[in-house]
Structure formats: structure tokens, C-alpha cells
Amino acid sequence: MFEFFRKLFSGNGEEAPNERAITAPLSDQQIQSIVYNQNVQFETQQLIAAIGQSVGKQREHNEDSLVAITATLAGKASNIPFGLYIVADGMGGHQFGEVASNAAIRVVSGYIMRKFHPYLFTIPTQQPEESLQEIMESAIKESHRVIQKDAPGSGTTITAALIVGQQVTIGHVGDSRAYAMHPVGRLEQLTRDHSLVKRLEELGHLNKEEAANFPHRNVLIRALGQGESLEVDVFTIPFPQNSTLMLCSDGLWGVVAEQDLLRSLSDAPNLQRACQNMVSAANTAGGPDNISVILVQMIG
Amino acid sequence: MYRARDLHFPNVTKLVAVKEMINMAPDPLVRQTIVQNFEREANLLATLNHPAIPRIYDYFSEDDRSYLVLEFVHGKDLEAIISDTNGFLPEEQVLSWGIQLCDVLSFLHGHKPDPIIFRDMKPSNIMINSNGDVVLVDFGIAKTFQSGQKGTMIGTEGYSPPEQYRGEATPLADIYSLGATLHHALTRRDPRLEPPFSFAERPLRKINSRISPELEAVVSTALQYNPSERFAGATEMKDALMGVARKTGALSKIATTSIAPAGGIKPIWTFKCEDEVRGTPLLHQGVLYIGCYDNNLYAISAADGKFQWKYATEGGIVSRPAFYEGNVYFGSEDRRLHSISARTGNVVWTYFADGRIHSSPRIADGHIFIGSDDQSLHAVNLNTGRRIWKFDADDQIRSTPFIANELIYFGSESGAFYALDFRGTMKWRFQAKRSITSSPIAAGQSIFFASVDSTLYCLDARNGWAIWRYRLGKGSVSSPALSEDYVFVGAADGFIYCVESHTGKEVWRFRTEHQVTSSPVVYKDSVYCGSVDGNLYCLEYRTGRQRWKFETKAAIIGSPIVFDDIVYIGSTDHQVYALLA
Numbered sequence: 001m002f003e004f005f006r007k008l009f010s011g012n013g014e015e016a017p018n019e020r021a022i023t024a025p026l027s028d029q030q031i032q033s034i035v036y037n038q039n040v041q042f043e044t045q046q047l048i049a050a051i052g053q054s055v056g057k058q059r060e061h062n063e064d065s066l067v068a069i070t071a072t073l074a075g076k077a078s079n080i081p082f083g084l085y086i087v088a089d090g091m092g093g094h095q096f097g098e099v100a101s102n103a104a105i106r107v108v109s110g111y112i113m114r115k116f117h118p119y120l121f122t123i124p125t126q127q128p129e130e131s132l133q134e135i136m137e138s139a140i141k142e143s144h145r146v147i148q149k150d151a152p153g154s155g156t157t158i159t160a161a162l163i164v165g166q167q168v169t170i171g172h173v174g175d176s177r178a179y180a181m182h183p184v185g186r187l188e189q190l191t192r193d194h195s196l197v198k199r200l201e202e203l204g205h206l207n208k209e210e211a212a213n214f215p216h217r218n219v220l221i222r223a224l225g226q227g228e229s230l231e232v233d234v235f236t237i238p239f240p241q242n243s244t245l246m247l248c249s250d251g252l253w254g255v256v257a258e259q260d261l262l263r264s265l266s267d268a269p270n271l272q273r274a275c276q277n278m279v280s281a282a283n284t285a286g287g288p289d290n291i292s293v294i295l296v297q298m299i300g
Numbered sequence: 301m302y303r304a305r306d307l308h309f310p311n312v313t314k315l316v317a318v319k320e321m322i323n324m325a326p327d328p329l330v331r332q333t334i335v336q337n338f339e340r341e342a343n344l345l346a347t348l349n350h351p352a353i354p355r356i357y358d359y360f361s362e363d364d365r366s367y368l369v370l371e372f373v374h375g376k377d378l379e380a381i382i383s384d385t386n387g388f389l390p391e392e393q394v395l396s397w398g399i400q401l402c403d404v405l406s407f408l409h410g411h412k413p414d415p416i417i418f419r420d421m422k423p424s425n426i427m428i429n430s431n432g433d434v435v436l437v438d439f440g441i442a443k444t445f446q447s448g449q450k451g452t453m454i455g456t457e458g459y460s461p462p463e464q465y466r467g468e469a470t471p472l473a474d475i476y477s478l479g480a481t482l483h484h485a486l487t488r489r490d491p492r493l494e495p496p497f498s499f500a501e502r503p504l505r506k507i508n509s510r511i512s513p514e515l516e517a518v519v520s521t522a523l524q525y526n527p528s529e530r531f532a533g534a535t536e537m538k539d540a541l542m543g544v545a546r547k548t549g550a551l552s553k554i555a556t557t558s559i560a561p562a563g564g565i566k567p568i569w570t571f572k573c574e575d576e577v578r579g580t581p582l583l584h585q586g587v588l589y590i591g592c593y594d595n596n597l598y599a600i601s602a603a604d605g606k607f608q609w610k611y612a613t614e615g616g617i618v619s620r621p622a623f624y625e626g627n628v629y630f631g632s633e634d635r636r637l638h639s640i641s642a643r644t645g646n647v648v649w650t651y652f653a654d655g656r657i658h659s660s661p662r663i664a665d666g667h668i669f670i671g672s673d674d675q676s677l678h679a680v681n682l683n684t685g686r687r688i689w690k691f692d693a694d695d696q697i698r699s700t701p702f703i704a705n706e707l708i709y710f711g712s713e714s715g716a717f718y719a720l721d722f723r724g725t726m727k728w729r730f731q732a733k734r735s736i737t738s739s740p741i742a743a744g745q746s747i748f749f750a751s752v753d754s755t756l757y758c759l760d761a762r763n764g765w766a767i768w769r770y771r772l773g774k775g776s777v778s779s780p781a782l783s784e785d786y787v788f789v790g791a792a793d794g795f796i797y798c799v800e801s802h803t804g805k806e807v808w809r810f811r812t813e814h815q816v817t818s819s820p821v822v823y824k825d826s827v828y829c830g831s832v833d834g835n836l837y838c839l840e841y842r843t844g845r846q847r848w849k850f851e852t853k854a855a856i857i858g859s860p861i862v863f864d865d866i867v868y869i870g871s872t873d874h875q876v877y878a879l880l881a
Contacts, residue, residue, distance in 0.1 A: 080763050130766070131767055131768045131804075132765060132767050133767060133768040133804060134769065164763070164765050165760050165765065166760075167746075167767065235803045236746075236758075236768070236803075237802060
């Protein structure tokens with residue numbers, strides 16, 4: 001008994017030798033990699049991003065569209081990160097699903113990039129008139145009008161992230177998602193699905209389990225191109241610190257478990273491979289739908 | 301029920317309600333049980349402290365009669381309101397009552413050690429007082445809930461859920477009855493005259509098509525036959541109702557319609573100066589420091605309003621004092637920044653600017669930062685009163701600097717907004733369309749301020765990009781306050797606004813009778829703000845509902861401070877007031 005306590009509180013008595021410690025000399029390669037990893041320093045903050053896409057295993061067309069633009073803005077005091085990342089998922093049951101998602105991407109990114117053109121490519125002479133949230137909302141509403149005109153009857157989701165400096169402004173309609181993937185192994189959903197199943201869950205008609213087995217999981221209650229008026233969710237948050245921003249369509253989040261998404265990221269040597277891992281995981285699970293994913297990190 | 305007058309207070313008319321119960325049971329054991337039930341109600345009520353539950357003053361039994369002395373609620377019960385109204389009650393009105401009823405239900409259900417089930421939620425048990433707020437009456441059968449216990453069937457048919465007839469009472473039963481009450485109020489169809497549990501056959505919008513589909517969905521969820529399909533609790537139902545209110549814009553209408561008459565709020569003390577008080581006080585270690593347009597800075601004991609000392613300058617003082625290591629710092633219209641001993645009121649040093657000072661000092665890093673009408677931001681050494689540097693803006697600086705992220709933020713009368721580092725070098729600049737007198741406040745990576753161009757701005761604190769703009773009815777010189785996810789600000793259109801900080805979307809607005817130049821202050825779950833209409837308002841910060849207002853004799857231009865449950869406010873009626881928060 002006394003021995004047991006002594007072991008427990010060995011810190012107070014003589015040092016118990018730590019049998020697990022491995023003291024074998026490290027190889028040069030190991031030392032180099034440790035030194036290399038400790039010296040990762042970037043003077044200014046910058047974005048890195050990667051994308052992954054697949055038509056999946058069961059569809060013939062790709063109705064998903066995405067865009068990823070990474071740059072820096074020349075500021076007065078320093079250069080600041082600029083990024084525009086969008087995922088759109090055209091509606092399968094409708095004609096021209098790909099036309100709709102494509103139009104959404106083109107119109108929204110075109111609108112936003114035109115607003116930022118002076119700051120990216122010329123010397124800005126005056127402050128932007130509109131706020132980032134206003135630019136995002138107008139861009140999405142503009143694409144809503146274009147889709148209704150050019151591809152009537154079709155619809156699409158859109159989840160767009162505009163990064164200026166250290167904050168992300170997110171515009172969102174439908175059931176594509178934005179997540180913050182935290183290093184501790186936690187996936188935080190930043191957007192709220194505009195789907196029937198989510199609505200019923202919010203109203204208390206379905207519990208988590210019933211929601212998971214709900215037959216009409218892919219029915220949307222809000223979509224770009226559908227309905228007369230469109231309400232867009234727009235909000236701004238600090239870029240999730242030491243975390244990865246993920247945008248994806250339901251071909252990924254609806255098929256691959258959260259733990260597997262997190263593992264795809266943590267096991268990969270870089271973001272590009274993480275995207276490929278996620279796409280393969282969705283295809284391995286049957287690939288029932290088109291798959292799109294964008295991963296973004298802020299380093300420095 | 302009697303309306304009575306309390307004779308303990310001969311000099312004031314204090315109305316109380318007396319509930320009388322005559323005990324006619326012949327069996328002594330039954331009689332005793334009845335008295336016990338009565339006393340249980342009294343004891344239960346006495347422990348509950350909530351604005352929607354009447355206060356209990358006394359109870360007693362005499363012979364075969366028992367009496368309960370309660371707070372008298374001026375007003376009318378909801379059943380009478382429904383039957384006296386021609387046509388339907390407005391949705392936003394019922395919504396507002398629904399939200400308040402959810403509040404009081406969450407309070408009761410959250411009661412420790414055991415939740416209290418009201419069990420008899422119905423229009424005739426809900427009083428609407430003269431402020432337009434709900435008060436629950438008749439707690440005769442409110443019952444502390446013991447898990448698993450089967451009770452006897454009490455409750456009012458028509459409003460009671462199916463499981464109550466099986467003798468079960470849970471918080472979810474109250475949710476159902478609340479749903480039934482809202483259904484009655486919105487449709488005017490008395491559920492007692494309808495087949496039981498037939499609400500599903502009478503959807504709200506079929507009877508009253510002007511009701512929003514969102515509200516219909518909430519009421520229908522509350523009225524689900526199966527308890528597990530209702531809201532999980534009153535808080536969840538309140539959130540859903542708030543969601544409806546936000547969506548339909550009802551919340552702003554609710555806030556504007558609930559103006560209440562000035563209540564019987566009595567100041568703890570008042571202090572009279574010789575001219576208008578336009579500034580905001582500072583409270584430090586039991587002493588209130590406040591500037592006045594009689595050119596004096598006053599030190600007043602916060603506990604009793606007793607004069608301690610005054611210090612004379614040669615100009616009006618609107619600048620809010622700052623405290624640092626035994627000294628008080630403030631600016632005056634005599635163009636000087638004054639440093640005086642907090643204990644004695646004697647001068648330590650003065651610093652001359654080239655213009656009048658309306659800005660307030662901000663202390664950081666051994667420096668004081670303050671703006672002046674000489675168009676400069678001055679950085680002054682705390683100990684010596686010597687200038688370290690000054691930054692020349694392009695117009696007068698009346699905004700008070702804010703310091704965060706190692707940057708100094710302030711606006712100017714030209715509409716420029718600046719971010720400087722501690723060396724006085726500009727890091728970025730933003731241009732509003734008109735002057736920025738409002739003082740900025742930062743939270744996380746965002747900075748908020750209002751402008752006379754009728755906009756509340758949210759900028760990225762690091763680079764000055766506009767994140768959102770919220771349109772006010774008129775210009776504003778009020779400085780925003782922050783709490784959780786909300787930003788509060790006043791404007792010249794007479795409204796106090798509450799806006800969500802991540803989205804720039806309005807949560808509520810509250811109408812006062814005149815311009816709001818005062819800056820709101822958040823304390824606990826209330827927001828306090830003055831108005832040029834002379835009132836200091838206390839509002840519930842999540843809903844904008846008025847808790848009380850206090851009327852001074854002239855416009856309130858300065859801002860309140862709250863400390864230890866006491867609000868301090870100066871008014872242009874020359875007085876400083878201390879009020880119970």
C-alpha cells in the first residue's frame with residue numbers, strides 16, 4: 001500500500017526514472033524538420049487556399065461550381081490579405097442546374113472583383129462607398145436576378161467568403177456550408193442550412209435522429225433563382241485563428257462524417273492533399289452527389 | 301378580490317389587492333387543508349421576485365376567511381381586452397405579450413429547487429398593466445413540480461393540454477396553455493367553446509389572414525398534442541417568438557408602443573450645481589466627479605450626494621473626467637487639460653491646448669490622449685503635463701479617443717476617422733460624409749461609432765474597411781455601447797437603437813420624445829440612456845422594453861454611469877441624480 005502511494009507521489013520523493021523517454025539520437029533529417037518547423041515565420045499575414053472537385057460516382061453532370069481567388073491588397077500602412085472563395089451547388093431536380101451555379105459564381109465574383117478592382121490593380125484614391133456586407137449582399141441579389149432571367153426555373157445554393165484583412169464576410173443561401181475546422185479536432189458550422197429538414201428541426205418537429213433519417217433531406221426553403229424576394233444571410237467574423245476555413249457542398253458534408261473530414265485535414269501534408277483526401281473520402285462512401293470543397297488558412 | 305388602501309402609509313395612497321377566500325367546508329380536516337393551500341400560495345408568491353408576478357405584502361386567516369394582500373395591478377385582464385376589442389388585436393401586440401409570458405414562464409420553470417408549473421395560463425389570469433406589460437395573477441394552483449408525481453386534474457378546460465387531463469403537469473403543459481392563450485388572443489375564438497384539442501383544425505391564418513405564417517408556425521408548435529413535439533421550454537419558445545418579431549419587424553413597433561407614464565421613482569439623492577450639467581460623471585472609490593457649465597468640477601460623495609470639494613476652471617466642462625493614481629484629469633472650454641488631486645481638489649498641473657476641449661481624456665501607457673477644437677489630438681505626459689506629440693487632424697476633435705490593438709481611434713468634425721499608433725503616426729483613415737462627434741468603441745476586431753451623416757458604422761479595427769453601415773433616422777453624436785452581440789446608440793430622431801454587431805441588422809428601436817445625444821450604458825440586463833425630452837430611460841436590453849423612466853426638469857445631454865446598482869446622471873436642470881438601477 002505504501003509503495004503504491006510512493007509511486008503516485010514520486011515527485012515529492014526521489015525522482016522515478018521515466019522509462020518511456022526515448023533518448024536515442026535524432027537523425028539529421030529529424031533535426032532539420034524540427035528546426036524548419038520552428039522557424040516558420042511570415043512577416044505579414046497571408047492566405048493559402050486549395051480546392052477539390054469531383055462529379056461523384058452516380059451523377060453524369062457536375063452541377064457544382066466554385067471559385068477561389070487569393071491576393072493581397074496594397075494598404076496605406078501595409079499589405080493586407082484579400083481572398084474570395086465561393087461554392088455553389090446547382091439544383092439537381094431542375095433544368096440547367098449547372099447553368100445556375102455557374103451564373104451565381106460568375107456574377108457574384110465578377111461583382112465583388114469589380115468593386116475591388118481599384119484596390120487590387122490601381123492606386124485607390126478614395127474610400128469604398130459601400131461596406132463589405134453591402135457589397136456581398138448586392139452581389140448575391142444581382143446573381144439572383146440574372147439566374148431568374150437567364151435560366152428560369154433553375155436554382156442554386158451559394159456560400160461565399162470574402163476576406164479583407166483578418167475578417168471574413170460570409171454570404172449564404174441554401175445548404176452548402178462554411179465551417180471553421182479547429183486544430184483541437186472540432187468542426188464548427190458557421191452557416192445555417194436553409195433546408196426543410198433544418199427548419200423542421202428548428203421548429204421542434206424533428207429531433208436529431210429523425211432529422212438524420214428524414215426522407216426529403218435535400219429540399220431547400222431558400223435558393224438563388226427561386227422565389228420573388230431573396231433573403232441572404234450576411235455576417236462578418238474574425239478569421240478563425242489557427243484554424244482552417246472550409247466551404248463545401250452537401251456532396252461532401254452530407255456523405256463524409258465530421259471526424260473523417262477532420263482526419264483528412266490533419267493527416268495531409270498540405271491543403272491541396274487535404275482537399276483530395278476529402279474528395280476521395282466522399283467518393284469512397286459512394287459519391288452520390290457532386291463534390292466541391294475549398295480550404296483556406298491564414299498564416300503569419 | 302377587493303381593491304383596498306394600505307393604512308400603514310397614511311400619507312400616501314398605496315393601493316393593494318386583497319384576495320378573500322371563504323372556507324365553507326364542514327369537515328375540519330378539509331378546512332385545514334384549504335387554509336394550508338392558501339398559505340402555500342402566499343409563501344410561494346412571497347419567494348418570487350419578477351416584474352410579471354405581483355408582489356405579496358401580507359396574508360392572514362380569520363375565522364372561516366383567509367386573506368392575501370397583494371400588489372394592486374392597475375389594468376385589465378386579457379380576456380376582457382379580447383372581448384372589448386373590435387376586430388383582431390394587432391399581431392405585434394400579442395407577440396410582445398407572448399414574449400413577456402415566455403419570460404415569466406422561464407423564470408417559474410427555472411425556480412430552484414423545483415420548477416414551478418403555473419398550470420392555469422389563460423387570458424383571464426393575465427393582467428395587462430398600465431404600462432402595457434403582462435402580470436400573471438391567481439397563483440392558487442401554481443404548484444411546485446416534483447418529478448414523476450401525478451397530480452390531480454386542475455386547470456381550465458380548453459386551455460389545458462391533453463396530458464393535464466391524465467394528471468400530469470410539466471413545464472410543457474404551460475407551453476401548451478400559452479399557445480392556447482395566444483391562439484385565443486389572435487383569433488378571438490374561445491377554446492372553451494370548441495372541442496378539446498381541436499386547435500389544429502382552426503389554424504390561425506384561416507381565421508385571421510393577416511397573421512404572419514411565422515407566428516402561426518410558433519403557435520402551432522406550442523399546441524402540439526404530443527408534449528415532445530412542442531418547444532423544449534419557454535426559453536426556446538421565446539427565441540422563436542423573437543425570431544418572428546425580428547422577421548416581421550414587429551419588435552420595433554412593440555418598443556414604440558410601450559411608452560409608460562413616469563413611475564414613482566424617487567432619487568436616492570440629488571445634488572444642485574449652479575448651471576447646466578452636460579457631462580458624464582466618473583465614479584472612483586465612492587466619490588463622483590462631474591463637470592458643470594458653472595465652470596466647476598465637483599466631487600460628490602456617491603453614497604449620500606454630499607459636497608466634497610469643487611475646482612474652478614474658466615470655462616464650461618463637458619469632458620468626462622479620468623482617474624489615474626490619485627489624480628483626476630479632464631478638459632475644459634478654458635482650453636486647458638487639468639490635472640487635480642482627487643483627494644483635495646488642488647491643481648497638480650494644467651496643459652494648454654489652442655482650442656476649447658470637449659473631448660474626454662483617455663489614459664494609456666503613461667500618456668493622456670485628448671482632442672481639442674484646435675484640430676489636434678494631444679498626447680500629454682501624465683506626470684509632468686508636458687506635450688509628447690500632437691497629431692493635426694483637418695477639423696475640431698470632440699470625439700473621445702478609444703485605445704485598443706495598440707492604436708488610438710477618434711473621429712473629427714470633418715467626418716474623418718483616424719487610427720494612430722502610440723508615436724502619433726496615422727495607420728489608416730476613414731471618411732464619413734459628415735462629422736464624427738460620437739466616441740468610438742472597439743470589440744474584438746471591429747470598431748463602432750456613429751456620425752451626423754445618419755449612419756452607425758462598423759469598421760475593421762486593423763485596416764479601416766467598412767464591414768457594415770446601419771442607417772439611423774437622423775444624425776447622431778451619441779457614442780455606441782456594446783453588450784454580447786448587440787450595439788446600442790441614440791440618434792437625433794429620438795430613437796435608441798439596438799443593432800446586431802455581426803450583421804448590422806436592427807434588433808429593436810425605442811422612441812423617446814426628443815433627440816438622443818446621450819450615450820447608452822449597459823448594466824446587467826438593462827440599457828440606460830438619457831434623452832433631450834428630460835427623461836432617463838431604463839430598457840430591457842434584449843427587447844427594448846421600457847422598465848422605467850425618470851423625469852428630470854430639463855434636457856439630458858450627458859450620459860449615465862451605473863455602479864453597484866445605482867445610476868448617476870446629470871441634467872441641464874442643473875442637478876445630478878442618483879437613482880436605484
